[in-house]
Amino acid sequence: MCAAVFGVGTVGAVAVTLQSPAIAQARQATAAEPFAVAVRRLTESQYRNIVADLFGADITMNARFEPEMREEGLQAIGAAQLSVTTSGFEQYFALANSVSAQVIDAKRREKLVGCQPADPKKVDEACTRAVVTRYGKGLFRRPLTEAEIATRLSIAAKGTAGVGDYYEGLRLALASLLMDPEFLFRVESAEPDPARRGQYRLDAYTKASRLSFLLWNSAPDAELLSVAEKGDIHKDAVLKAQVARMVASPKVRDGASAFFTDMLQFDHFDNLTKDAATYPKYSQKVADSAREQTLRTVLDLTVDQNRDYRDVFTSNETFINRALAAVYKVSYPSKDPWTKYTFPASSERSGILTQVTFLSLFSHPAASSPTKRGVKIHEIFMCEPTPEPPADVDFSKVQALDKGTVRVRLLDHMQNEGCASCHRRSDPPGLALERFDGLGQLRTLENGAPIDVSADFEGVKFTGATGLGKYLRDDKRIPACLVRNVYAYGVGKAPDERDEDYLDDQTKAFAKSGYRFKALLAGIASSAGFFKVEQPKGLGPANPPKAVATARLSQGGPQ
Amino acid sequence: MKRALMNTAPIAAVVMLLAPQAAHAAWTKTYVIEWIEHASYYGAKGGMIDPGTDCSKGTNPEPNWVQMLINAGYTKEEAEWIRNPANPERSAVSGNPKMAFRGKNRASVYKDPETYPDPGILEVDGDKAEGINLDGDATNGFINAITGEPGVDNKFYKALGCWKTFRGPKRMSSGAQTVNDPMREGSWTMVIVVRGEGNDPMNDDKVQVGVYQSGDPMIKTGDGKIVEDFTFTIQPHARNEGVFPARVKNGRITSTAPVDWMMRDPSPGAVRSGLEILKGQIDLTMQPDGSLKGYFGGYRPWAPVYFGWAGFGQVNEVLTWIDLPAAWYAMKRHADYAPTPGGEKTHISFALRVDAVPAFVRTPDAKQEIAEVRSYKAEAPATPPAAAPRPLAAATPAAR
Numbered sequence: 001m002c003a004a005v006f007g008v009g010t011v012g013a014v015a016v017t018l019q020s021p022a023i024a025q026a027r028q029a030t031a032a033e034p035f036a037v038a039v040r041r042l043t044e045s046q047y048r049n050i051v052a053d054l055f056g057a058d059i060t061m062n063a064r065f066e067p068e069m070r071e072e073g074l075q076a077i078g079a080a081q082l083s084v085t086t087s088g089f090e091q092y093f094a095l096a097n098s099v100s101a102q103v104i105d106a107k108r109r110e111k112l113v114g115c116q117p118a119d120p121k122k123v124d125e126a127c128t129r130a131v132v133t134r135y136g137k138g139l140f141r142r143p144l145t146e147a148e149i150a151t152r153l154s155i156a157a158k159g160t161a162g163v164g165d166y167y168e169g170l171r172l173a174l175a176s177l178l179m180d181p182e183f184l185f186r187v188e189s190a191e192p193d194p195a196r197r198g199q200y201r202l203d204a205y206t207k208a209s210r211l212s213f214l215l216w217n218s219a220p221d222a223e224l225l226s227v228a229e230k231g232d233i234h235k236d237a238v239l240k241a242q243v244a245r246m247v248a249s250p251k252v253r254d255g256a257s258a259f260f261t262d263m264l265q266f267d268h269f270d271n272l273t274k275d276a277a278t279y280p281k282y283s284q285k286v287a288d289s290a291r292e293q294t295l296r297t298v299l300d301l302t303v304d305q306n307r308d309y310r311d312v313f314t315s316n317e318t319f320i321n322r323a324l325a326a327v328y329k330v331s332y333p334s335k336d337p338w339t340k341y342t343f344p345a346s347s348e349r350s351g352i353l354t355q356v357t358f359l360s361l362f363s364h365p366a367a368s369s370p371t372k373r374g375v376k377i378h379e380i381f382m383c384e385p386t387p388e389p390p391a392d393v394d395f396s397k398v399q400a401l402d403k404g405t406v407r408v409r410l411l412d413h414m415q416n417e418g419c420a421s422c423h424r425r426s427d428p429p430g431l432a433l434e435r436f437d438g439l440g441q442l443r444t445l446e447n448g449a450p451i452d453v454s455a456d457f458e459g460v461k462f463t464g465a466t467g468l469g470k471y472l473r474d475d476k477r478i479p480a481c482l483v484r485n486v487y488a489y490g491v492g493k494a495p496d497e498r499d500e501d502y503l504d505d506q507t508k509a510f511a512k513s514g515y516r517f518k519a520l521l522a523g524i525a526s527s528a529g530f531f532k533v534e535q536p537k538g539l540g541p542a543n544p545p546k547a548v549a550t551a552r553l554s555q556g557g558p559q
Numbered sequence: 560m561k562r563a564l565m566n567t568a569p570i571a572a573v574v575m576l577l578a579p580q581a582a583h584a585a586w587t588k589t590y591v592i593e594w595i596e597h598a599s600y601y602g603a604k605g606g607m608i609d610p611g612t613d614c615s616k617g618t619n620p621e622p623n624w625v626q627m628l629i630n631a632g633y634t635k636e637e638a639e640w641i642r643n644p645a646n647p648e649r650s651a652v653s654g655n656p657k658m659a660f661r662g663k664n665r666a667s668v669y670k671d672p673e674t675y676p677d678p679g680i681l682e683v684d685g686d687k688a689e690g691i692n693l694d695g696d697a698t699n700g701f702i703n704a705i706t707g708e709p710g711v712d713n714k715f716y717k718a719l720g721c722w723k724t725f726r727g728p729k730r731m732s733s734g735a736q737t738v739n740d741p742m743r744e745g746s747w748t749m750v751i752v753v754r755g756e757g758n759d760p761m762n763d764d765k766v767q768v769g770v771y772q773s774g775d776p777m778i779k780t781g782d783g784k785i786v787e788d789f790t791f792t793i794q795p796h797a798r799n800e801g802v803f804p805a806r807v808k809n810g811r812i813t814s815t816a817p818v819d820w821m822m823r824d825p826s827p828g829a830v831r832s833g834l835e836i837l838k839g840q841i842d843l844t845m846q847p848d849g850s851l852k853g854y855f856g857g858y859r860p861w862a863p864v865y866f867g868w869a870g871f872g873q874v875n876e877v878l879t880w881i882d883l884p885a886a887w888y889a890m891k892r893h894a895d896y897a898p899t900p901g902g903e904k905t906h907i908s909f910a911l912r913v914d915a916v917p918a919f920v921r922t923p924d925a926k927q928e929i930a931e932v933r934s935y936k937a938e939a940p941a942t943p944p945a946a947a948p949r950p951l952a953a954a955t956p957a958a959r
Contacts, residue, residue, distance in 0.1 A: 274781065280780035325789075325919075334925055
């Protein structure tokens with residue numbers, strides 16, 4: 001019985017997900033009504049944060065989420081291209097059942113359900129409606145339509161009737177919400193802008209979600225939803241007040257964490273392997289610790305201390321644990337699992353480029369790679385992607401790992417003029433990091449030869465990791481790239497030439513703030529450009545609105 | 560004030576130049592023990608049980624268990640039934656408990672080994688061994704299998720070196736693996752601190768070596784070795800600790816005086832409350848790769864060794880191919896040290912082979928890197944007193 005109820009809902013949910021673009025397209029024929037402008041799949045961390053925010057941090061979520069996709073340097077952009085496979089939906093299905101079961105279990109029921117059925121063996125529509133309405137609003141990031149509520153009331157009634165247990169029916173209704181595409185996808189929609197005739201704007205709930213996912217990496221809280229519901233979020237002063245409130249919240253750390261996790265490409269840890277004979281100290285524990293170290297370092301500098309963002313390239317302040325201390329060959333000075341640590345000047349370590357994360361992620365399994373490191377410095381921090389190498393490259397000279405230093409091997413490799421143009425650009429910053437091997441351990445020799453870490457990068461000469469850090473700190477592309485990434489991360493699309501003026505303005509404001517990351521977040525989140533709607537192709541100017549809608553997609557969702 | 564200070568600076572410099580310079584700069588090297596096993600020299604060219612220069616007849620063979628029981632007075636049918644896997648008396652953990660009762664008048668040989676005649680065991684018949692010359696007498700003992708030096712005192716090896724538990728190439732004997740696997744998986748940790756007063760760690764006449772416990776587990780590398788450069792804090796222990804006066808010559812650290820000390824017993828089947836080592840000495844060599852290899856030696860009580868193994872019952876005998884009272888008699892036969900002059904030889908010379916890798920070692924509060932070798936016993940939490948060694952008299956029929 002229960003399976004039958006779910007079976008219909010499940011298939012319906014997938015179908016709607018896959019049809020969403022078509023539905024959105026169809027709705028564009030009537031431009032006076034809200035219409036979908038973007039669909040983004042929730043990331044794993046967003047899913048987890050929303051469930052934790054709504055039901056409590058003690059809800060266990062054991063699941064394997066489908067992989068995310070990086071586009072234009074960010075997974076946030078790739079999320080707009082993702083769907084759900086059949087096996088992926090099986091995971092959502094299992095997770096929805098697991099989470100809903102925990103919500104109604106004996107130890108949480110009283111707190112989370114909030115009402116009691118008149119008879120625990122029979123349907124209680126009032127209680128079910130209250131629960132579905134409350135959690136549906138949190139999960140969908142907007143109030144549920146009456147049709148959406150009715151669907152869940154029906155599911156709950158059938159479930160209760162089938163097993164003679166009210167709570168089992170309620171569980172099924174909650175699970176139905178948790179596997180609904182309106183929860184699993186961020187459906188952004190636009191509506192005619194009453195203040196600008198012929199123009200469109202994001203609707204109130206979409207604005208609220210953009211804010212909360214950028215700043216908190218989670219769904220809007222009750223206050224933000226309330227502001228959206230009243231339409232006040234369209235008022236500049238109210239918007240700025242909400243942004244200020246959210247940036248001041250401890251949850252901004254979650255938002256910053258998700259952003260830097262994306263920008264710094266931590267997803268490469270999922271595929272990181274090291275040759276055990278070459279780097280015996282490498283282990284999964286070291287990899288996990290390295291990721292944690294870099295995240296802690298960046299969040300400490302940019303959020304907790306609110307320091308100049310560019311300090312991430314020069315600061316020798318960090319955090320370590322015992323596993324990392326062994327890799328860095330330093331004595332671990334604490335009995336706690338993690339401790340704050342300042343590298344001495346003699347360590348040659350300053351900035352996140354000298355941490356195990358960057359050094360090991362962008363190396364080969366058994367060797368360092370100045371090229372990989374250089375390419376990623378350009379790509380991640382300067383927003384300058386490097387073309388893929390030609391298919392017919394002869395790598396034999398650079399792969400002779402037992403001969404001389406990699407600098408010499410690369411010079412040989414660059415005799416191939418087809419390779420030289422890119423390597424001249426990518427390799428210098430990478431060569432400056434060559435005193436760190438493929439795991440990130442300090443060394444002075446390679447195959448018995450002294451390692452030269454001098455660099456001539458775009459006409460500027462510097463030496464070693466410290467010199468590179470200072471160079472990057474002063475490079476104007478660094479803050480501009482961060483601005484570009486924050487904006488692209490928030491709106492879910494790569495900026496184009498139409499965004500250049502906006503990004504220039506934001507970059508100037510960022511500089512004026514002293515390159516404070518939280519100021520950048522607030523500046524972008526409260527700017528009109530962050531919410532602008534590009535007129536879809538084939539759609540004319542907006543018609544005058546019949547009314548300023550607060551609810552959108554009123555017929556949406558699985559019925 | 561500032562000016563006054565500036566004026567005195569040249570004077571201070573002159574005073575410093577004239578003052579006696581510190582003759583030495585102290586140094587400290589710290590390690591974690593990543594392998595420890597009885598120093599059993601394996602004289603075969605290959606294999607695990609082959610005849611060799613240590614044991615000319617190879618490893619002590621598996622006894623005929625049925626015949627052993629018949630010799631103890633059981634009928635052939637009874638003996639075969641005791642050994643029969645279908646016998647419901649058998650325990651998955653300890654085998655058939657009736658195997659214990661093969662002493663005189665069905666006494667348990669695990670409790671009273673001397674109720675049973677010495678069944679004999681193959682003993683080491685070669686002249687080489689690993690270990691330390693404990694008594695300084697080069698005229699007795701084995702020839703050092705590594706250095707060729709005479710006088711190695713290791714009667715424990717003489718008595719039991721052909722037993723499967725201890726015999727095999729380095730790190731390969733079942734006893735060594737039984738002990739080291741849990742240690743390397745994090746069950747327990749020992750660290751070594753070497754502190755010298757001179758300015759050359761390779762040659763220093765004033766050295767102290769501390770052997771301490773740590774509560775921090777070791778971590779393995781991707782290829783199964785122990786991670787170097789890991790950090791360990793000393794865990795003060797009321798008993799298990801050793802502080803040795805020593806010297807270093809060409810990187811070889813040797814005791815300058817014997818020390819009575821205790822350590823966590825790394826013997827297979829050992830009682831974990833601690834191993835007492837009398838007149839203990841060390842012989843450790845700093846290796847070019849930064850590691851430390853060598854020996855702990857001394858005299859250990861031998862009776863607890865037997866009762867430790869006996870505690871595992873018949874399973875231990877079957878797995879390691881020994882009629883266990885043979886071990887009792889062998890150790891008793893070769894015991895070579897009486898703590899009380901002229902008294903009973905309750906102790907036997909032995910050595911442990913030790914491999915250690917570089918590690919950071921910090922004070923118990925983790926606030927500082929260790930920079931001295933001293934006793935931390937006074938800082939240890941109270942622990943129950945060590946179980947008193949079972950007096951030999953209690954296990955010998957003659958004394959009853």
